[in-house]
Amino acid sequence: MSTDYQRARVELGRRLRELREARPGGRLTGTDLAQLLGWPQSKVSKLENGRQTPTDDDLRAWAEAVGQPSAFSELRARLKGLESHIRSWKRQLAAGHAPVQETWDTITSGAQTKRSLSSAAISGMLQTADYARHVFDAHAVLQGAPRDTDAAVRARMKRQEWLYRPGKRLDLLMHESVLWARICPPKVLVAQLDRLLGVVGMDTVRMGILPLDASLSLTLGNSFTILDDRLVAVEEWHAELWLDDAESIALYRRVWDAFAASAVYGVDAQQVIARVRRSIKV
Structure with a gap:
């Protein structure tokens, strides 16, 4: 995997973590978010640490779960930037x-x-x-x-x-x-x-x-x-x-x-x- 690609994926994960921690209704832990979405906690961890590439559906669900659905367009743009390379x-x-x-x-x-x-x-x-x-x-x-x-x-x-x-x-x-x-x-x-x-x-x-x-x-x-x-x-x-x-x-x-x-x-x-x-x- 290219260094540039991995760097961009880590940056996307950082942004996901930032949105989770800045949830308007109060900060969510990774475990809380996983339970809310019905995901394994390991999936939240992998996404936030740049070890897994999210899908459009993952990003939409994340943005809605952290109370910031308008962030989906930004997250999707970041994902498309990744996919333009790999x-x-x-x-x-x-x-x-x-x-x-x-x-x-x-x-x-x-x-x-x-x-x-x-x-x-x-x-x-x-x-x-x-x-x-x-x-x-x-x-x-x-x-x-x-x-x-x-x-x-x-x-x-x-x-x-x-x-x-x-x-x-x-x-x-x-x-x-x-x-x-x-x-x-x-x-x-x-x-x-x-x-x-x-x-x-x-x-x-x-x-x-x-x-x-x-x-x-x-x-x-x-x-x-x-x-x-x-x-x-x-x-x-x-x-x-x-x-x-x-x-x-x-x-x-x-x-x-x-x-x-x-x-x-x-x-x-x-x-x-x-x-x-x-x-x-x-």
Whole structure:
């Protein structure tokens, strides 16, 4: 967990404690508040000490219990500030994958340039519907999320319309291992690789492949996307990190540039993809 995130969560806890102790009707102890809310006392302690992230409902209940319901908007704003940095998959997927895809589409639709490094799966911007379906199903099982695969696939396909808008540019890097990953049946993977072959040369996409034998100046890390040098989204198993400070953006841009220098493009990229495709027995 990032230091900045934890510091902000501790500060939110401090504010919750302050509201409890300054209750208009008289100071409440942590035990009193827990009983009033029907919570374990440990939950109050964890929230006040920055060891647990509250939900919107937690904050609303807290503000009302301490007699200061108007404080909810302030508390919620603080929470959203936290979530702008670390967005838990468990929270995001509570209603399924489709709302997450729609939110990302809203965030990215205005971007002119996307620079992405994909180290685990084919970039969502270039996935076929069948490939995306297997990705969503697998992650729904992993996260214990609702299965809304068809709606999620439709949302992802709609997001790809961004590629056909004037002035847009996708600079994409993928490690060759991603092409080999059998996260779907061979027939689906072949169709997905054919999709990639058709993208090479598209004027809004510059796709680079990092061959297995490429010399790399850095170790390969998690997948990430840089939007117009204003926001970086990094994919972790437990959460998606949204980084908007200049220092982090500059760091990820240097990482992206380092891998871009090791990638192959155009005909050379096609040859790598075609070699993988020929190896698949359908």
